[in-house]
Amino acid sequence: MLHPDSVPRRAFLTAVRIGELCVTEATLQEVQEVLQRPKFDRFIPLQDRLDFLTLVSGHVSMWEIHVSSEQAATGVCRDEKDTKFLSLALSCRADVLISSDGDLLVLHPWQGVPILTPSAFLEKVNS
Numbered sequence: 001m002l003h004p005d006s007v008p009r010r011a012f013l014t015a016v017r018i019g020e021l022c023v024t025e026a027t028l029q030e031v032q033e034v035l036q037r038p039k040f041d042r043f044i045p046l047q048d049r050l051d052f053l054t055l056v057s058g059h060v061s062m063w064e065i066h067v068s069s070e071q072a073a074t075g076v077c078r079d080e081k082d083t084k085f086l087s088l089a090l091s092c093r094a095d096v097l098i099s100s101d102g103d104l105l106v107l108h109p110w111q112g113v114p115i116l117t118p119s120a121f122l123e124k125v126n127s
Helices: 007-018 025-035 046-057 067-073 080-091 118-126
Strands: 021-023 060-062
Touching: 007 118, 021 025, 021 080, 025 046, 025 060, 025 080, 067 080
Parallel strands: 021 060
Antiparallel strands: none
8 A cells, every 4th residue: 555556555545535534543553553564664664654654644534433333343354353444334334445354355245335455446436
């Protein structure tokens, strides 16, 4: 998502242009933690990753998770850490959940929410 010409970056910019990007404190914090992992140092400098986080933070709407959404999402995903993304999708009544995470993608669609890769999202938008 960090490289300017990458498919995930184009999907992010398209989503910003046509919709609302919903996050919670927990989902935004996970993005921050992932972007600061040293394993990415060889691909892109830390400052560029932090600049991207600033870009993301400026284009999101902060949401609170409804208890019913959290209950509906608990135990659904094989990676329990991804429950927060499913809960958010329900709480904000998402039209789509964009992810490259295989643990989320195998659930497509879930509770009426399409779970699409960045490239599938772009294909859908451009069709």
